Amino acid sequence: xxxxxxxxxxxxxxxxxxxxxxxxxxxxxxxxxxxxxxxxxxxxxxxxxxxxxxxxxxxxxxxxxxxxxxxxxxxxxxxxxxxxxxxxxxxxxxxxxxxxxxxxxxxxxxxxxxxxxxxxxxxxxxxxxxxxxxxxxxxxxxxxxxxxxxxxxxxxxxxxxxxxxxxxxxxxxxxxxxxxxxxxxxxxxxxxxxxxxxx
Amino acid sequence: xxxxxxxxxxxxxxxxxxxxxxxxxxxxxxxxxxxxxxxxxxxxxxxxxxxxxxxxxxxxxxxxxxxxxxxxxxxxxxxxxxxxxxxxxxxxxxxxxxxxxxxxxxxxxxxxxxxxxxxxxxxxxxxxxxxxxxxxxxxxxxxxxxxxxxxxxxxxxxxxxxxxxxxxxxxxxxxxxxxxxxxxxxxxxxxxxxxxxxx
Amino acid sequence: xxxxxxxxxxxxxxxxxxxxxxxxxxxxxxxxxxxxxxxxxxxxxxxxxxxxxxxxxxxxxxxxxxxxxxxxxxxxxxxxxxxxxxxxxxxxxxxxxxxxxxxxxxxxxxxxxxxxxxxxxxxxxxxxxxxxxxxxxxxxxxxxxxxxxxxxxxxxxxxxxxxxxxxxxxxxxxxxxxxxxxxxxxxxxxxxxxxxxxx
Amino acid sequence: xxxxxxxxxxxxxxxxxxxxxxxxxxxxxxxxxxxxxxxxxxxxxxxxxxxxxxxxxxxxxxxxxxxxxxxxxxxxxxxxxxxxxxxxxxxxxxxxxxxxxxxxxxxxxxxxxxxxxxxxxxxxxxxxxxxxxxxxxxxxxxxxxxxxxxxxxxxxxxxxxxxxxxxxxxxxxxxxxxxxxxxxxxxxxxxxxxxxxxx
DNA sequence: AATGAATGAGCTTTCATTCAT
DNA sequence: CATGAATGAAAGCTCATTCAT
Numbered sequence: 001x002x003x004x005x006x007x008x009x010x011x012x013x014x015x016x017x018x019x020x021x022x023x024x025x026x027x028x029x030x031x032x033x034x035x036x037x038x039x040x041x042x043x044x045x046x047x048x049x050x051x052x053x054x055x056x057x058x059x060x061x062x063x064x065x066x067x068x069x070x071x072x073x074x075x076x077x078x079x080x081x082x083x084x085x086x087x088x089x090x091x092x093x094x095x096x097x098x099x100x101x102x103x104x105x106x107x108x109x110x111x112x113x114x115x116x117x118x119x120x121x122x123x124x125x126x127x128x129x130x131x132x133x134x135x136x137x138x139x140x141x142x143x144x145x146x147x148x149x150x151x152x153x154x155x156x157x158x159x160x161x162x163x164x165x166x167x168x169x170x171x172x173x174x175x176x177x178x179x180x181x182x183x184x185x186x187x188x189x190x191x192x193x194x195x196x197x198x199x
Numbered sequence: 200x201x202x203x204x205x206x207x208x209x210x211x212x213x214x215x216x217x218x219x220x221x222x223x224x225x226x227x228x229x230x231x232x233x234x235x236x237x238x239x240x241x242x243x244x245x246x247x248x249x250x251x252x253x254x255x256x257x258x259x260x261x262x263x264x265x266x267x268x269x270x271x272x273x274x275x276x277x278x279x280x281x282x283x284x285x286x287x288x289x290x291x292x293x294x295x296x297x298x299x300x301x302x303x304x305x306x307x308x309x310x311x312x313x314x315x316x317x318x319x320x321x322x323x324x325x326x327x328x329x330x331x332x333x334x335x336x337x338x339x340x341x342x343x344x345x346x347x348x349x350x351x352x353x354x355x356x357x358x359x360x361x362x363x364x365x366x367x368x369x370x371x372x373x374x375x376x377x378x379x380x381x382x383x384x385x386x387x388x389x390x391x392x393x394x395x396x397x398x
Numbered sequence: 399x400x401x402x403x404x405x406x407x408x409x410x411x412x413x414x415x416x417x418x419x420x421x422x423x424x425x426x427x428x429x430x431x432x433x434x435x436x437x438x439x440x441x442x443x444x445x446x447x448x449x450x451x452x453x454x455x456x457x458x459x460x461x462x463x464x465x466x467x468x469x470x471x472x473x474x475x476x477x478x479x480x481x482x483x484x485x486x487x488x489x490x491x492x493x494x495x496x497x498x499x500x501x502x503x504x505x506x507x508x509x510x511x512x513x514x515x516x517x518x519x520x521x522x523x524x525x526x527x528x529x530x531x532x533x534x535x536x537x538x539x540x541x542x543x544x545x546x547x548x549x550x551x552x553x554x555x556x557x558x559x560x561x562x563x564x565x566x567x568x569x570x571x572x573x574x575x576x577x578x579x580x581x582x583x584x585x586x587x588x589x590x591x592x593x594x595x596x597x
Numbered sequence: 598x599x600x601x602x603x604x605x606x607x608x609x610x611x612x613x614x615x616x617x618x619x620x621x622x623x624x625x626x627x628x629x630x631x632x633x634x635x636x637x638x639x640x641x642x643x644x645x646x647x648x649x650x651x652x653x654x655x656x657x658x659x660x661x662x663x664x665x666x667x668x669x670x671x672x673x674x675x676x677x678x679x680x681x682x683x684x685x686x687x688x689x690x691x692x693x694x695x696x697x698x699x700x701x702x703x704x705x706x707x708x709x710x711x712x713x714x715x716x717x718x719x720x721x722x723x724x725x726x727x728x729x730x731x732x733x734x735x736x737x738x739x740x741x742x743x744x745x746x747x748x749x750x751x752x753x754x755x756x757x758x759x760x761x762x763x764x765x766x767x768x769x770x771x772x773x774x775x776x777x778x779x780x781x782x783x784x785x786x787x788x789x790x791x792x793x794x795x796x
Numbered sequence: 797a798a799t800g801a802a803t804g805a806g807c808t809t810t811c812a813t814t815c816a817t
Numbered sequence: 818c819a820t821g822a823a824t825g826a827a828a829g830c831t832c833a834t835t836c837a838t
Contacts, residue, residue, distance in 0.1 A: 019797090035321055037236035041833060053835080054798050062833065119318070122234055158391055162383060166395065169372020170365040177364050184361060192357055196365065196395040218822085240808060253823050255809065417818095433719055435634035439812060451814080452819050460812065517716070520632055556789055560781060563774050564767040564793065571766020582759060590755055594763065594793040616801085638829060651802050653830065 002033050006048050013109040014076035020058050023048055028069045032112035036066055036123040066120060067128040073113040074135045077105045081142050091149040092198060098146060099197070100190045102171050107178045107186065115175045140164065155198045167197055201232050205247050212308040213275035219257050222247055227268045231311035235265055235322040265319060266327040272312040273334045276304045280341050290348040291397060297345060298396070299389045301370050306377045306385065314374045339363070354397045366396055400431050404446050411507040412474035418456050421446055426467045430510035434464055434521040464518060465526040471511040472533045475503045479540050489547040490596060496544060497595070498588045500569050505576045505584065513573045538562065553596045565595055599630050603645050610706045611673035617655050620645055625666045629709035633663055633720040663717060664725040670710040671732045674702045678739050688746040689795060695743060696794070697787045699768050704775045704783065712772045737761065752795045764794055 003009045006026045015021040015028070026048040030039040041062055045052035059065045084101035088094050106114045124132065147160040156163055170193060178189065202208045205225045214220040214227070225247040229238040240261055244251035258264045283300035287293050305313045323331065346359040355362055369392060377388070401407045404424045413419040413426070424446040428437040439460055443450035457463045482499035486492050504512045522530065545558040554561055568591060576587070600606045603623045612618040612625070623645040627636040638659055642649035656662045681698035685691050703711045721729065744757040753760055767790060775786065 035236070037234070038322075040831080050797095051799055052833085053800065056834065057797055123237075159383070162388075162391065165372065165376050166369040166392065169369040171368070173364065173368025173371065184358070189361075192361070192365065199398070239806080241806090249822095250824055251808085252810080252825065256822060261808065433634065435632070436720075438810080449820055450812085451821065454813065455818055521635075557781070560786075560789065563770065564790065567767040567770020568763040569766070570770065571762065575762050582756070587759075590759070591763065597796070637827080639827090647801095648803055649829085650804065650831075654801060659829065 003029070004047070011109075012111075012113050014072045014113055023055065023058055024065070024069050024072065027065050028073070028113040028116055031066065031069065031116045031120055036116070036120045063123075063125050063128065066116070066124055067132065069113060070117050070120075070124065070132050071135070073110060073117050074132065074139060077101075077110060077114065078135065078139045078142075080105065081139060085142050085146060091146055091153060092155065094146045095150065095197060096190060096194055098143060099167075099171065099193045100186070103174065103178075103186055103190060103193070106172060106175050107180065111175060114172075118172055118175075143168075150198060163197070167193065170196065202228070203246070210308070211312050213271045213312055222249075222254065222257055223264070223268050223271065226264050227272070227312040227315055230265065230268065230315045230319055235315070235319045262322075262324050262327065265315070265323055266331065268312060269316050269319075269323065269331050270334070272309060272316050273331065273338060276300075276309060276313065277334065277338045277341075279304065280338060284341050284345060290345055290352060291354065291393075293345045294349065294396060295389060295393050297342060298366075298370065298392045299385065302373065302377075302385055302388060302392070305371055305374050306379065310374060313371075317371055317374075342367075349397060362396070366392065369395065401427070402445070409507075410511050412470045412511055421453065421456055422463070422467050422470065425463050426471075426511040426514055429464065429467065429514045429518055434514070434518045461521075461523050461526065464514070464522055465530065467511060468515050468518075468522065468530050469533070471508060471515050472530065472537060475499075475508060475512065476533065476537045476540075478503065479537060483540050483544060489544055489551060490553065490592075492544045493548065493595060494588060494592050496541060497565075497569065497591045498584065501572065501576075501584055501587060501591070504570060504573050505578065509573060512570075516570055516573075541566075548596060561595070565591065568594065600626070601644070608706075609710050611669045611710055620647075620652065620655055621662070621666050621669065624662050625670070625710040625713055628663065628666065628713045628717055633713070633717045660720075660722050660725065663713070663721055664729065666710060667714050667717075667721065667729050668732070670707060670714050671729065671736060674698075674707060674711065675732065675736045675739075677702065678736060682739050682743060688743055688750060689752065689791075691743045692747065692794060693787060693791050695740060696764075696768065696790045697783070700771065700775075700783055700786060700790070703769060703772050704777065708772060711769075715769055715772075740765075747795060760794070764790065767793065 006022060006029075009025075009029050012025050012028055015025045023044075027039075027044055030044055030047060040052075041055055042052040044065075045055055055065070059068065080101050081098060084097035085094050087097050105111070121129070143164050144160050147156055147164055150156040151158075151160055174189070178184075180186070205221060205228075208224075208228050211224050211227055214223045222243075226238075226243055229243055229246060239251075240254055241251040243264075244254055254264070258267065279300050280297060283296035284293050286296050304310070320328070342363050343359050346355055346363055349355040350357075350359055373388070379385070404420060404427075407423075407427050410423050410426055413422045421442075425437075425442055428442055428445060438450075439453055440450040442463075443453055453463070457466065478499050479496060482495035483492050485495050503509070519527070541562050542558050545554055545562055548554040549556075549558055572587070576582075578584070603619060603626075606622075606626050609622050609625055612621045620641075624636075624641055627641055627644060637649075638652055639649040641662075642652055652662070656665065678695060678698050681694035682691050684694050702708070718726070740761050741757050744753055744761055747753040748755075748757055771786070775781075777783070
């Protein structure tokens with residue numbers, strides 16, 4: 001169930017192939033599988049094949065590793081989300097793209113990292129929370145802009161902020177149950193979520 | 200933001216008023232606010248006003264405290280959910296009651312405990328997970344029974360299991376943002392979720 | 399291998415049948431089987447069927463229990479040894495009786511208690527060691543008196559003190575290996591030790 | 598009486614001069630003087646001049662330290678015993694060498710470690726007991742081989758196993774009373790024990 | 797950059813002892 | 818005398834971090 005070395009896990013696309021990137025990749029995987037607190041730096045060192053002491057040549061602290069995982073994750077997925085929004089001018093089409101993009105982020109190639117972003121928020125030091133939060137707000141704004149257009153069109157009849165929260169919950173929860181090889185494809189799932197969102 | 204003694208927090212209704220119950224109440228609150236790993240037994244002792252060593256008079260281990268919080272939470276809310284289901288014979292009405300009941304569980308009088316049940320699952324020892332999981336399955340079955348009736352009526356057009364997962368995500372996510380004193384009441388929120396669920 | 403309640407163990411004759419005596423009996427057995435440090439007062443309470451707190455109505459401290467076990471053991475076995483010495487006037491016969499008596503003490507009806515006396519000496523508080531030591535010296539003096547008579551007779555050609563130490567070691571070690579139901583009787587063993595001691 | 602730092606104690610020859618060896622040396626001394634249970638890892642750390650946490654860099658647990666002390670002790674003294682046996686072809690001469698060798702082990706340069714091997718047996722975890730026991734049996738076999746040859750020659754008239762037990766008790770007990778600077782030399786003591794063993 | 801031994805604060809848990817009932 | 822909840826000190830052990838090599 002849980003891999004014992006970094007070779008055995010699928011690549012998480014938001015990290016590059018440098019030693020530093022591999023480290024973040026291993027960290028994201030372990031933080032996702034075991035939680036930040038339960039992952040020791042020794043374990044992380046073993047997982048990626050260096051001594052635990054050497055981690056601190058790349059990062060100032062364990063907290064710093066977590067912050068960087070989150071930062072790169074949000075930067076990468078913010079770009080993906082923006083690109084999705086720009087793929088159409090019609091709000092409903094835009095929404096479809098956003099849903100698909102976020103589902104890919106969460107259940108696909110950056111799933112572990114996204115889960116860390118969501119679940120380990122409280123593990124991040126206060127100062128770094130502020131920094132990451134600003135990016136999260138930009139990310140959310142992409143959603144809100146589209147939903148507000150749908151409100152104007154009358155296709156969404158509720159407060160955009162709350163509506164996004166409900167959808168965001170439904171989408172992010174998929175991390176706990178969605179299996180790519182399961183009975184439903186990501187496109188089908190996208191349609192289901194869309195149906196929830198607009199009549 | 201975070202209370203420093205048990206007197207300052209609202210009562211969580213699934214725990215009684217015995218010393219043991221107060222302990223569970225304090226544990227649920229602290230596990231919710233800080234996470235299980237970051238809550239030390241010393242902190243917990245201080246919070247409820249006893250020595251940390253005395254905790255082990257009531258529970259064999261920290262893990263045992265977590266398991267009991269989860270057990271009592273699920274027992275209490277399972278009863279609430281069942282009662283909600285029985286309040287009507289019409290599936291759509293039933294669904295409305297289930298949504299309201301779960302929203303109350305999560306944002307209301309057992310919110311902290313429910314959040315622990317969801318978030319600290321991985322912190323529970325393997326053996327105890329199995330025990331709690333059985334109860335969770337019974338809980339979920341109440342939902343599935345109602346949704347399947349709605350499928351038969353054509354009011355839900357999708358796989359009941361997946362549909363429930365999406366709704367469950369939306370509902371449980373409210374723990375992160377819903378404020379009772381905010382701009383929307385629990386009844387309004389219930390209607391919004393219901394609208395998502397059925398046309 | 400290890401009994402879980404006092405009913406299952408053979409009576410140790412140096413303790414009487416009062417509640418206090420039963421307590422000492424249980425303590426001797428547990429200290430013997432597990433060691434003084436590894437025996438908790440809770441265990442001891444459970445073993446004899448009372449609450450651990452109640453032990454302290456009978457004894458001031460755990461150390462006090464150990465001291466009393468030792469005291470009663472040495473008093474009882476000192477009496478037995480003296481009686482053995484007085485059973486004959488011939489030194490060689492006397493020695494035979496002493497050997498037999500000590501073997502009975504160690505492998506027989508007070509074995510557990512004697513083992514405690516020997517092995518847990520260092521666990522006894524300094525002040526109580528002094529008190530018990532005086533009795534041990536009296537006990538040893540019975541041996542030395544007999545051996546010195548054998549020296550005079552030329553049947554022992556070595557320093558009485560050292561000779562006794564060697565014999566004492568051989569005898570007390572039997573606690574680790576002698577089984578009453580084994581291939582050798584206590585009388586045969588007595589003769590073997592006697593043969594070691596005198597030509 | 599009891600040293601407070603490792604510089605003040607005589608070297609125990611079965612441990613080398615590495616940090617790890619010094620640690621074992623300190624452990625052997627403290628376990629000998631105070632007992633395993635009464636020696637805390639903090640005390641041990643102080644004694645050898647490192648933090649208690651650092652002990653666990655070298656050994657997985659306190660139990661592991663005990664096991665290693667025992668293992669190295671028995672390996673070293675097994676070699677010494679074997680060499681002693683090979684120093685002559687005559688069984689009686691061999692026995693003399695064995696006695697001397699074991700007396701040296703117990704009262705000389707490995708005394709503390711041998712005492713630990715004998716006294717703290719019950720403190721060792723069950724699995725490790727099995728491992729050490731195998732070595733002890735090989736050690737005992739050297740004795741039994743020689744005694745059996747003496748049985749054949751008629752110089753010992755008793756069961757070899759029991760005879761060894763009696764002698765072993767006499768010898769190992771010397772740890773409690775023999776002082777090198779006392780009135781008797783190790784060679785004289787060897788002759789006394791030999792006289793007990795064979796006519 | 798990497799190593800790996802060392803640090804030291806902090807963790808969960810144990811346990812002899814106390815004391816109100 | 819007995820109970821059993823509570824105490825509080827101390828136990829074994831963990832772990833992020835440092836630093837000389």
